[in-house]
Amino acid sequence: MAILIDKSTKVVVAGMTGKEGSFHTQQMIEYGTQVVAGVTPGKGGQELFGVPVFDTMHEAVERTGANASLVFVPAPFAADSVLEAEDAGIPLAVLITEGLPIQDSVRLVNRLNSNGSTRLVGGNCAGLITAGQCKMGIMPGYIFTPGPVGMVSRSGTLTYEVVWELTRAGLGQTTCVGIGGDPCPGTRFLDALEMFEADPETKAVVMIGEIGGTDEEAGAEFIKHGMTKPVVAFISGRTAPPGKRMGHAGAIVSGGLGTAQSKVDALLAAGAQVADKTSDVAGLMKDALSAVAV
Numbered sequence: 243m244a245i246l247i248d249k250s251t252k253v254v255v256a257g258m259t260g261k262e263g264s265f266h267t268q269q270m271i272e273y274g275t276q277v278v279a280g281v282t283p284g285k286g287g288q289e290l291f292g293v294p295v296f297d298t299m300h301e302a303v304e305r306t307g308a309n310a311s312l313v314f315v316p317a318p319f320a321a322d323s324v325l326e327a328e329d330a331g332i333p334l335a336v337l338i339t340e341g342l343p344i345q346d347s348v349r350l351v352n353r354l355n356s357n358g359s360t361r362l363v364g365g366n367c368a369g370l371i372t373a374g375q376c377k378m379g380i381m382p383g384y385i386f387t388p389g390p391v392g393m394v395s396r397s398g399t400l401t402y403e404v405v406w407e408l409t410r411a412g413l414g415q416t417t418c419v420g421i422g423g424d425p426c427p428g429t430r431f432l433d434a435l436e437m438f439e440a441d442p443e444t445k446a447v448v449m450i451g452e453i454g455g456t457d458e459e460a461g462a463e464f465i466k467h468g469m470t471k472p473v474v475a476f477i478s479g480r481t482a483p484p485g486k487r488m489g490h491a492g493a494i495v496s497g498g499l500g501t502a503q504s505k506v507d508a509l510l511a512a513g514a515q516v517a518d519k520t521s522d523v524a525g526l527m528k529d530a531l532s533a534v535a536v
Contacts, residue, residue, distance in 0.1 A: 389414015
């Protein structure tokens, strides 16, 4: 098992004929992902990598049975692309696009949460991958290997770094979820942790957070009161000065909230282990899994 996607997932790529969309579509196909359709208005009837392109999401779903949408549409139109996927009945939308206007993000997330029919991952995220089964996004597939560790992360780059350390240590992964670093993500740490807790094949979880917001603290509350599986965490941005944005739009500390130390303290109080360096995560995870086995 896994969470969110597996080998049966049928992916439609919005913006597939663009530079980024076409490059990553090819990578996903080579990984073994079922990419069944692309959507680019005005280019319906074409094919790319043997995959049919349609003018609308409705037509793509009706013709191919797609049940997950991956969005590479430019920022001014990205929210509407996700809403088109929702209107077409797609239950999962992964928004890679960065630079989405905050008002669009708020409108989009509120609409999806209110309707409850489509889960959004992102925006400004690396996507997600179920190792050996399905890749939706821009993660380099070759560093992942199937195993018992789930991962949820705000940072794409740190995800790759930690996954590579896990794989080298012989610790494979179930599903890795990049929730993105924007202030208003569709899926949060709490959501992913709940799904990993319910997944019988996930035996432990890596959680990678950063400064800004209080999502890590909310995740820590669930770890403390509802999580039976060990969690190893890493929080980036410990040296960031207050009031300065660091990398992601959501990575800003203001008014004493969202500091790295507040997140570390909350996670430690919840019983999670917190690594000082990304290179420490694999060792802590190996110890945690050994304790579970005992």
